[in-house]
Amino acid sequence: MRLRVAAALLVLAGPAAAQPRDTLTIGITQYPSTFHPNIENMAAKSYVLGFARRPLTAYGADWRLSCLSCEALPTLENGGAERETTPDGKQGIRVTYRLREGLRWGDGTPVSSEDLRFAWEAGRDAATGFGPAEFYRSAYELIVVDPRTITLRFDRVTFEYASMGDFQPLPAHIERARWQADPRAYRTRTAYDTETTNPALWNGPYRITGVQPGASVTLDRNPTWSGAAPHFRRITIRTVENTPALEAQLLAGQVDMIAGELGLPIEQAIALERRTGNRFRFTYQPGLIYEHMDLRHDHVALSDRRVRQALLLATDRAQITERLFGGRQPVAHTSVNPLDPMHDPQVRQWPFDMARARALLDEAGWTPGPDGIRRNAAGERLSLEFMTTAGNRAREQVQQVLQGMWRNAGIEARIRNEPPRVFFAETLSRRRFQGLALFAWISAPESVPRSSLHSDEIPREERNWSGQNYGGFRNAEMDVLTHTIPEQLDVAQRRDMWRRLQAIYAEELPAIPLWFRSDAHVWPQWLDGVRPTGHLNASPLWAEEWRVR
Structure with a gap:
């Protein structure tokens, strides 16, 4: 996540x-x-x-997974997790969690298995719009063992089976009735926002x-x-x-x-x-904070991989990080941070090369117009809306620098920024941006980026806009990798799969990588x-x- x-x-x-x-x-x-x-x-x-x-669980400052509201992490060794065969004949796993004693909601009501059951039921209903969708799809059954214990049954075995990510109890005595009244309208009726x-x-x-x-x-x-x-x-x-x-x-x-x-x-x-x-x-x-630009893959220009590559070649990231950030933000070549054990140091890199950027744009059919901005055969200008979070001085400076660099390649960037709460909740989540969106992903150690790269995670109305593949990237091999990497328990084989994922990312550029941030x-x-x-x-x-x- x-x-x-x-x-x-x-x-x-x-x-x-x-x-x-x-x-x-x-x-x-x-x-x-x-x-x-x-x-x-x-x-x-x-x-x-x-x-x-x-x-239930979280990664600490030592990057190790630990229990926060549970008594102990379930493992195959301690019996908290058990392999099994699903009713469909798949290799699955059942994972049992016991809530800590004494956990209470602020009104004194005990935090219970029913609160976890409600969170699971709401998440399983696509109309609710919870994410990540894959977690709720895979967790096909929740069994209440006792008031503080549940067992989740998953239809596949993953190396991260003990991590519950964003799955956490919701106060059923407050929220269940609101959700049952209309799951699709629950987003606007939840007490978390109305009370x-x-x-x-x-x-x-x-x-x-x-x-x-x-x-x-x-x-x-x-x-x-x-x-x-x-x-x-x-x-x-x-x-x-x-x-x-x-x-x-x-x-x-x-x-x-x-x-x-x-x-x-x-x-x-x-x-x-x-x-x-x-x-x-x-x-x-330093951390797993990836500054990048999402882009619309159904845009007339950005749908062409050569244009995406040209954008990156026309971006002097090393100069930007040196001048604006004192060299403290290492250039990113994919979304996987060098601090992550699955980072591939041999992944393809795109150094600044304006001549090569112009050649790729020529090859893609975008030729310079009388004002220097390129046009295609239909006369459409290579003009991209460029958005980020308004008020963030660093990002706004980056926008201005990139606007100048890209103009030298014949690409026009039209800056239009919004307050973060609008930018994230509406423009990105509902895929209303029309070109490029500059922001950061923050991830957990060895976090498989299914939610941002799998084609099933493209937000759409029928799923109530859940999913984080805002650009609409589609790649069949990436879909397979982001689904199967978690199922590979052998670290060496998993690293090979991660290496392939990064190779595809660097070639196809589902997003434009910039740098890894330090907080x-x-x-x-x-x-x-x-x-x-x-x-x-x-x-x-x-x-x-x-x-x-």
């Missing part, structure tokens, strides 16, 4: 050490488009819900107690939380989509910290560190216990460990 965002601390007279610090204000650059855990995959939502929800401050929705160390749409989310300690007691009485997450404005709020004390997961571009953070000395703590966390975390000197992960499971999933030094 991949992901794609108010009260300030009062400064009183007297020594800082004498001031009680029981509140924390965090700045991020995006606001969630929804608060429902299973609808839309957006980093801003993942970050906020990390304080208020606990999934966001209802305590019954939250089972983490914090619960959402206040929402200012587009501006802030307030979280207070959850009195029903049975885990380690969190230090902060209240956490406020403030959305400031303009990164210079976010920096200004930090310096003015209106926010205490800027979350690295959704914060300042790295070059802005480096400059800030130079100016402020040791006023703040800075941590630069810049900016914390006050008095904050301790925050552990950046560098992958899709964000640091707030362990917020009960955050403390004042």
Whole structure:
């Protein structure tokens, strides 16, 4: 699975050490488009819900899978997982999870197997629009063993069978009736968006107690939380989509910290560190964050692989990363990060080559017009809409640089940006962009990119727009690989399959790879216990460990 965002601390007279610090204000650059855990995959939502929800499993800062709301990871060795033959005669597996004792929703209702059963039933109905669709298709049966134990039966065996990803309990006593009334309309009727401050929705160390749409989310300690007691009485997450404005709020004390997961571009953070000395703590966390451009594969020009290759050849990524990011963002050649054990260092690379880019465009039938912009035989201009998240200074700078580079190749880029909550929830999810879309994927270690590369994951209305293959990429061999790689338990053979996947990606260019990002975390000197992960499971999933030094 991949992901794609108010009260300030009062400064009183007297020594800082004498001031009680029981509140924390965090700045991020995006606001969630929804608060429902299973609808839309957006980093801003993942970050906020990390304080208020606990999934069954997650990858920690050590990149190892662990239980969060379950007692133990099921394995073939401990008997929690068992191979079996499905009723259809396939090789399958049954996986048993037992919820931790004492887990409760914020209204005191125990978190139970019925909450997992409801999440599974809703996910199995395509009209609901939950993702990832493949998980719910493969999990063909859920058995309630007892009030805290379930067994899931899958119709195939995968190396990641113990990871439940985004599958997590939903409060059936609140949500089931809303869903049953009309599964297709559930997206707009869920209590997560109509009653966001209802305590019954939250089972983490914090619960959402206040929402200012587009501006802030307030979280207070959850009195029903049975885990380690969190230090902060209240956490406020403030959305400031303009990164210079976010920096200004930090310096003015209106926010205490800027979350690295959704914060300042790295070059802005480096400059800030130079100016402020040791006023703040800075941590630069490399991770599985892939900056790229999705593109419409049914576009008259972008449907031609030669045009996609020409775009990449006309993009001087090494120069951009050096000039804008101080060389701290390594150039990407596919979506697989060199930090990932399945990265292929021998994959094909596309160095900057303007002459070759122009030759490919000529070959594809796009010839220069009188204004320098290329046209095809029908007289259509090679003009591409180019979108990203408005207010992100780094991305907007990248757009302007690319606009100039591509014009030298005869390609016109028309920049049109939107606020992140609109860009992700509407334009991308419903495939309304018309050319190029610049954003980042955040993934888990060895995360098979089925949701963004398999043709069955192209969002469409009959599936209520689930899926993350926004560009509409179709490749039969890629479909086979993204489906079968998880089924290969032998690491060496799986690595061979990953190598082939990366070769196809580098040749076909389902998206234009740019670079792999590092996150810049900016914390006050008095904050301790925050552990950046560098992958899709964000640091707030362990917020009960955050403390004042």
